[in-house]
Amino acid sequence: MSTDTIEILRRTEAPIHPAPESFVRKYIFSIDHKVIGVQYFIVSGLMILLSGLFAEAIRVQLTAPHNTFLTPQQFDEAFTFHGTLMVWFGAIPMVTGAFGNFVMPLQIGARDVAFPWLNMFSFWTFPPAVLILLSSLAFGAPNSGWTEYPPVSLQAGVGIVFWTTAVFTVGIGATLTALNFLTTVIKMRAPGMTFTRMPLFVWASAVTAVLSLVATTALASALGSLFLSHVFNVPFYDPSRGGTVVLFQHMFWFYSHPAVYILIIPVFGIVSEIIPTFARKPIFGYKLIAFSTVSIALLSFMVWAHHMFTSGLGPWVTLPFMILSMLIAVPTGIKIFSWTATLFGSNLRLTTAMLFVLGFLSTFTIGGITGIMLASVPVDWHEHATYFLVAHIHYVLFGGTLMGVIGGVYYWWPKVTGRLMSESLGKWHFWLTFIFFNATFLPMHFVGLLGMPRRVAYYDPAFQGLNLFISISAFLLAGSFLLLFVNAFWSLKKGAAAGPNPWGARTLEWMIPSPPPYYNFKETPEVYATPYGYGEPLPYSAPYNSVSTTPTY
Amino acid sequence: MAAISAILIVLIAIWPINNTLAVAATSDYGIDALFKFMLYFAAPIFVFVNGYVLYFARRYKHRRDEPADAVGIPLYGVVPLEIWWTVLPALLMVVLGIWSAVTLFGLYKPQAGALNVEAIGHQWKFELRYPGLKSSFYGDFYLPIDRPVTMNITSADVVHSFWVPQFRVKLDMVPGMVQQLHFTPTQIGNYPLVCTEFCGIGHGDMRTTVHVVSQADYDKWFSGEQQQVAAASASAGALNLAAGVVSKGQAIFEQKCAVCHNMAGFAQKKVGPGLQNIFSDPAHPKLVDGSAPTPEDVAGIIEKGYSGDIGVMPNAQANGLSSSDVANLVAYLKSQSK
Numbered sequence: 001m002s003t004d005t006i007e008i009l010r011r012t013e014a015p016i017h018p019a020p021e022s023f024v025r026k027y028i029f030s031i032d033h034k035v036i037g038v039q040y041f042i043v044s045g046l047m048i049l050l051s052g053l054f055a056e057a058i059r060v061q062l063t064a065p066h067n068t069f070l071t072p073q074q075f076d077e078a079f080t081f082h083g084t085l086m087v088w089f090g091a092i093p094m095v096t097g098a099f100g101n102f103v104m105p106l107q108i109g110a111r112d113v114a115f116p117w118l119n120m121f122s123f124w125t126f127p128p129a130v131l132i133l134l135s136s137l138a139f140g141a142p143n144s145g146w147t148e149y150p151p152v153s154l155q156a157g158v159g160i161v162f163w164t165t166a167v168f169t170v171g172i173g174a175t176l177t178a179l180n181f182l183t184t185v186i187k188m189r190a191p192g193m194t195f196t197r198m199p200l201f202v203w204a205s206a207v208t209a210v211l212s213l214v215a216t217t218a219l220a221s222a223l224g225s226l227f228l229s230h231v232f233n234v235p236f237y238d239p240s241r242g243g244t245v246v247l248f249q250h251m252f253w254f255y256s257h258p259a260v261y262i263l264i265i266p267v268f269g270i271v272s273e274i275i276p277t278f279a280r281k282p283i284f285g286y287k288l289i290a291f292s293t294v295s296i297a298l299l300s301f302m303v304w305a306h307h308m309f310t311s312g313l314g315p316w317v318t319l320p321f322m323i324l325s326m327l328i329a330v331p332t333g334i335k336i337f338s339w340t341a342t343l344f345g346s347n348l349r350l351t352t353a354m355l356f357v358l359g360f361l362s363t364f365t366i367g368g369i370t371g372i373m374l375a376s377v378p379v380d381w382h383e384h385a386t387y388f389l390v391a392h393i394h395y396v397l398f399g400g401t402l403m404g405v406i407g408g409v410y411y412w413w414p415k416v417t418g419r420l421m422s423e424s425l426g427k428w429h430f431w432l433t434f435i436f437f438n439a440t441f442l443p444m445h446f447v448g449l450l451g452m453p454r455r456v457a458y459y460d461p462a463f464q465g466l467n468l469f470i471s472i473s474a475f476l477l478a479g480s481f482l483l484l485f486v487n488a489f490w491s492l493k494k495g496a497a498a499g500p501n502p503w504g505a506r507t508l509e510w511m512i513p514s515p516p517p518y519y520n521f522k523e524t525p526e527v528y529a530t531p532y533g534y535g536e537p538l539p540y541s542a543p544y545n546s547v548s549t550t551p552t553y
Numbered sequence: 554m555a556a557i558s559a560i561l562i563v564l565i566a567i568w569p570i571n572n573t574l575a576v577a578a579t580s581d582y583g584i585d586a587l588f589k590f591m592l593y594f595a596a597p598i599f600v601f602v603n604g605y606v607l608y609f610a611r612r613y614k615h616r617r618d619e620p621a622d623a624v625g626i627p628l629y630g631v632v633p634l635e636i637w638w639t640v641l642p643a644l645l646m647v648v649l650g651i652w653s654a655v656t657l658f659g660l661y662k663p664q665a666g667a668l669n670v671e672a673i674g675h676q677w678k679f680e681l682r683y684p685g686l687k688s689s690f691y692g693d694f695y696l697p698i699d700r701p702v703t704m705n706i707t708s709a710d711v712v713h714s715f716w717v718p719q720f721r722v723k724l725d726m727v728p729g730m731v732q733q734l735h736f737t738p739t740q741i742g743n744y745p746l747v748c749t750e751f752c753g754i755g756h757g758d759m760r761t762t763v764h765v766v767s768q769a770d771y772d773k774w775f776s777g778e779q780q781q782v783a784a785a786s787a788s789a790g791a792l793n794l795a796a797g798v799v800s801k802g803q804a805i806f807e808q809k810c811a812v813c814h815n816m817a818g819f820a821q822k823k824v825g826p827g828l829q830n831i832f833s834d835p836a837h838p839k840l841v842d843g844s845a846p847t848p849e850d851v852a853g854i855i856e857k858g859y860s861g862d863i864g865v866m867p868n869a870q871a872n873g874l875s876s877s878d879v880a881n882l883v884a885y886l887k888s889q890s891k
Contacts, residue, residue: 239729281625343609451718453749458757
């Protein structure tokens with residue numbers, strides 16, 4: 001086939017595969033990126049919920065300094081499951097598997113991802129991994145935290161085998177998804193969509209794919225070494241037989257530092273979509289935002305040892321890691337300032353999705369500042385592995401990732417389901433979550449600075465007052481999420497029809513009906529300009545330039 | 554916003570960190586000063602980002618009398634502004650980086666005439682060794698005021714961490730390597746030494762007290778310990794299993810062992826296995842050389858602790874058991890065995 005023929009096929013009506021008819025092919029073993037996205041959303045959503053329940057169990061235990069609600073053994077299992085489920089089974093599949101799958105191909109005007117069958121396979125590594133992990137509860141659960149540092153993790157018995165196998169399995173899916181997304185973004189953009197015309201969520205998805213693809217291999221070696229140590233007694237981490245304990249920490253964090261950017265960069269993308277839509281104006285500094293995403297990704301591979309400043313690396317090794325970690329503040333600051341500047345001169349619509357994004361700006365800024373504090377080695381020596389660290393990571397992952405994800409849920413829900421959610425219920429949800437989030441995690445900074453280590457089932461009675469306050473706030477924080485579930489079910493049953501473009505957005509996914517048809521775009525759209533030109537005609541070829549961009553919600 | 558930032562900066566400047574969490578070791582590390590410096594720039598960043606978000610949200614909110622398709626101004630960026638907020642934070646990070654680096658190298662500098670102490674992490678206690686004392690301490694220990702200390706830190710089993718919050722310094726106790734932590738206690742008082750690196754089920758209770766005392770008190774304590782060591786080795790408080798008392802053993806069991814063990818069959822686990830019929834139950838795995846354990850074997854396990862397939866148990870010293878306690882426990886376990 002000559003290049004011209006391919007070009008003609010792309011621009012005119014290429015043949016459309018018929019939609020699957022059977023229930024199994026349609027909803028279970030589907031190769032449609034939208035269905036797979038929803039599948040990821042449901043499973044990872046359930047995992048976030050389950051992980052939250054483990055967190056509440058931790059908070060019940062910590063209401064009193066020597067509480068007997070959980071034994072130390074059960075407490076250790078609870079925080080291990082909380083972290084493991086949240087990172088690998090909740091947040092990462094949510095931001096890549098769910099949002100990436102559903103939104104990214106639509107935004108580039110593609111009919112599906114590059115390898116639809118592979119996409120289905122990626123998803124189907126996920127439920128088995130969940131089953132492997134949860135079944136360990138019956139055989140002796142892993143109990144050394146989501147980091148599973150040896151040698152203590154090797155004392156835990158068979159649980160570590162389940163844990164490594166489960167995370168390894170879910171890692172296979174994550175790697176294949178990364179490969180798939182990267183190919184999709186490079187090869188399948190609509191004609192005319194140059195890199196600088198891509199929506200920022202697409203930028204974020206592509207950069208995240210690179211991170212997943214490169215970093216997950218290091219995780220595989222860390223997991224493999226732990227598995228071999230336990231099953232075949234290989235002395236990687238036994239110093240009495242020539243092993244090196246700190247080696248594991250290097251391999252683990254060479255993955256897990258980029259992993260925190262796998263968790264947050266797609267959310268940067270979500271935020272960059274929601275802000276211009278509701279500010280009704282172009283995003284401020286598009287190129288610098290895209291460039292800062294790339295530079296954060298590059299830097300993220302060079303800072304892993306900042307998790308190990310107390311592990312005995314010595315001053316000359318910690319120094320470059322400290323400087324590079326501090327440098328990340330620069331691109332992150334660029335993003336925060338650019339988003340804030342976008343609000344200037346706007347015509348602001350304070351929807352629930354926008355409120356969550358403004359909440360994100362506030363809480364993520366705190367998480368960023370405490371991140372700089374932890375990057376400075378001398379200060380880190382005081383703060384490391386205390387509740388200050390717990391507060392920091394939750395300001396970044398809850399106040400950052402989860403706030404952005406919830407904003408994204410409110411934003412794309414009408415596109416996925418075709419129905420609107422209740423805005424008034426949504427606003428209640430936002431205010432309760434925002435208030436109790438801060439009431440839960442802000443005091444953790446102080447309790448940590450005053451001397452409370454993390455991962456303790458019992459603690460010094462001097463910290464009881466603050467811990468009780470944190471626990472009560474945490475229960476109310478969990479309660480606030482009931483409003484989201486009520487809202488979702490109400491919307492599915494009684495929500496008003498959304499129409500193709502309820503928010504008046506300008507990216508391609510809003511130019512087609514809600515929910516989108518099986519083949520997404522009957523004709524491949526052509527793109528003439530950036531999507532963020534509010535007030536100008538839509539930059540797409542007919543028939544994708546006829547949707548109204550007046551908000552109708 | 555500038556006014557609020559200024560007020561915050563002044564408040565931070567006059568905030569005596571020492572009152573919130575006492576500084577009890579060399580203050581010229583500059584750790585608190587560094588922390589304050591970061592608060593100085595954190596406060597305006599926080600105030601300005603939140604302030605502008607709130608201000609813009611009020612000022613530019615869509616009003617009902619505006620047309621539904623109203624849009625904001627078509628502003629795609631302001632290059633000088635973007636250069637400013639790239640360069641300024643970068644410069645700030647350079648300053649912070651240099652200050653941190655200088656402080657960092659200071660932390661690693663050994664001091665002349667330092668008192669060398671060894672700290673060894675165990676599941677779940679700190680062992681302290683002093684030059685000139687034969688036996689180790691597991692628990693409270695003493696340091697003289699105003700004398701530099703070099704703490705030689707390692708671990709016997711898993712990764713632990715050595716942290717005295719009032720000293721502001723922390724390093725991990727890593728098995729297979731020795732790290733040095735340098736500090737000089739500067740305030741008399743009792744401070745907690747806590748483990749911050751997760752080390753198993755006893756992690757939450759892995760705390761002890763460091764007493765910073767005057768040189769005279771320290772010398773008194775030190776010579777007292779020297780004499781005690783001599784006395785102890787003279788009388789040799791040996792284990793006498795025959796002297797064990799069942800009722801005393803039961804009391805100790807209920808107070809200590811019952812936290813992790815049931816007095817029931819082997820399979821009735823809490824943390825460790827059930828301990829009934831420990832000398833005769835065929836279901837009980839043969840703990841010693843493939844044969845049923847003797848009372849001496851059981852006493853040995855209680856004394857030395859256990860680490861293996863079944864789990865991990867701290868030793869008698871960590872559990873606070875004396876030789877007579879061990880004898881009483883063995884007597885009690887014998888009485889509960891067919």
